[in-house]
Amino acid sequence: MISYKILSTEKYIILTNEVLEYFDQHRQVGVNSKELGGQLFAKLEEKRIVIAKVTGPRTSDKRGRFSFIPNRKAEQREINIMFSKGLHYVGDWHTHPEKRPSPSRTDINSMSECFHKSKHELDSFILVIVGQDNPPDGIWLSLHRRQEYEALFPMPIE
Numbered sequence: 419m420i421s422y423k424i425l426s427t428e429k430y431i432i433l434t435n436e437v438l439e440y441f442d443q444h445r446q447v448g449v450n451s452k453e454l455g456g457q458l459f460a461k462l463e464e465k466r467i468v469i470a471k472v473t474g475p476r477t478s479d480k481r482g483r484f485s486f487i488p489n490r491k492a493e494q495r496e497i498n499i500m501f502s503k504g505l506h507y508v509g510d511w512h513t514h515p516e517k518r519p520s521p522s523r524t525d526i527n528s529m530s531e532c533f534h535k536s537k538h539e540l541d542s543f544i545l546v547i548v549g550q551d552n553p554p555d556g557i558w559l560s561l562h563r564r565q566e567y568e569a570l571f572p573m574p575i576e
């Protein structure tokens with residue numbers, strides 16, 4: 419697992435081994451592979467946001483080598499099902515065809531749009547980008563609010 423510390427709130431975001439394995443299987447390494455992604459679901463604890471389940475890709479998503487447009491209706495269905503299992507929608511993930519990924523302008527804009535539109539219990543949204551390198555280097559994780567975002571870095575739990 420990998421843990422990230424949110425400095426402003428002293429909380430940790432955890433990526434479980436199950437989730438890391440899922441990302442590993444979907445890394446965009448082939449020359450003709452396309453971007454894909456899905457949603458992040460977490461157990462919300464007092465000090466920890468444990469990302470325990472991720473969804474996607476779906477056949478109804480629109481995918482290109484450098485783009486990814488999810489099916490928003492299917493996403494809402496996932497959110498409802500996961501909620502009934504005690505898992506909260508906390509953000510999105512997708513792949514990039516680069517070793518150490520960072521968000522594009524479009525990624526940043528669409529995350530602040532999500533933040534606006536969605537009903538959620540967090541003060542920010544999580545974006546994970548899965549690159550080609552092994553974790554933790556190959557994984558980008560950031561927190562998004564209305565206009566700003568904050569990149570988080572792996573930090574062991576104290």
Ligand SMILES: [Zn+2]
Pocket residue numbers: 512513514521522525547
């Ligand atoms: Zn992207």
